[in-house]
């Protein structure tokens with residue numbers, strides 16, 4: 001048939017039928033240098049899902065001010081968390097890919113696991129093209145953002161859809177848009193907190209700090225804020241905490257607009273001043289440790305808290321490549337395999 005119609009090898013329509021679980025995360029600079037951070041931020045902050053300001057105005061601010069000032073500052077912060085394996089976000093995502101591959105293979109499933117990043121490398125475009133060339137015609141896309149948000153989850157979908165727009169032979173596609181209340185996610189999160197309490201004692205306050213976004217997004221219909229509140233409720237119910245034991249906050253504010261609150265840094269400062277001097281802090285919106293957790297939460301906010309009078313400050317790591325986190329991913333994708 002192929003010979004009759006003059007199809008070449010690349011075009012061959014046989015030999016397909018592979019299934020791939022495609023993990024997706026935000027992305028990170030290639031190096032902790034001003035140039036690499038500028039390239040990364042230029043791509044990230046040009047995404048209209050991330051910054052919803054009229055394009056012309058935003059491009060003037062972005063290129064005229066932000067990309068001249070922020071990359072050098074952020075590069076210094078990235079240097080403080082960089083490891084011999086590179087950016088933590090990249091190293092952890094690779095470990096998650098490898099362990100999920102192992103887990104699904106051990107369960108006897110003939111499935112390939114790969115990952116790509118929304119911004120930077122490995123790009124959505126190159127990864128989809130590679131998977132197609134390898135014969136994958138069924139994709140289960142799992143963006144590693146537990147709580148759906150338009151700037152993250154919808155943007156991941158945009159990038160996939162944008163690439164596939166120019167394809168003739170589309171793969172079958174399943175897109176998992178949120179797992180904020182999945183029992184395995186809640187169980188893994190609660191277990192990581194319980195382990196910390198067992199080791200260091202129950203703190204006076206558990207702070208559940210989620211990545212923030214402009215408050216306006218909530219009023220325009222983004223469910224992220226409500227999904228974060230639901231995650232908190234399910235986790236604290238499982239840990240049997242009472243209302244005074246915990247607080248939900250939002251971190252990583254960017255720009256001058258009002259973001260979701262209460263803000264993590266202001267809350268820690270207030271707690272320190274009020275004599276709530278023993279806190280543990282966990283970041284449920286991040287599936288992997290990154291700049292926003294390792295630098296902003298573990299370091300910057302520790303200083304805020306201790307300078308306000310706080311004494312004990314424990315950062316509880318993200319779920320990263322914990323076995324229960326990997327099993328959660330396996331259970332999330334299994335119904336589609």
Ligand SMILES: C=CC1=C(C)c2cc3[nH]c(cc4nc(cc5[nH]c(cc1n2)c(C)c5CCC(=O)O)C(CCC(=O)O)=C4C)c(C)c3C=C
Pocket residue numbers: 026027028029041050051070074087089145149151152211212213214224252254285286289290291292
């Ligand atoms: C500009 C607006 C931003 C929105 C909205 C936003 C939402 C959002 N982000 C994450 C996850 C991550 N963000 C990370 C870094 C980061 N985020 C913003 C801005 C917005 N994020 C900036 C400018 C940066 C870069 C860091 C800096 O220069 O200070 C990261 C870490 C990347 C890394 O390399 O380690 C993650 C992960 C979520 C879940 C989210 C949803 C509301």
Ligand SMILES: [Fe+2]
Pocket residue numbers: 211252
């Ligand atoms: Fe962010």
Ligand SMILES: [Fe+2]
Pocket residue numbers: 252253291292296
């Ligand atoms: Fe930050």
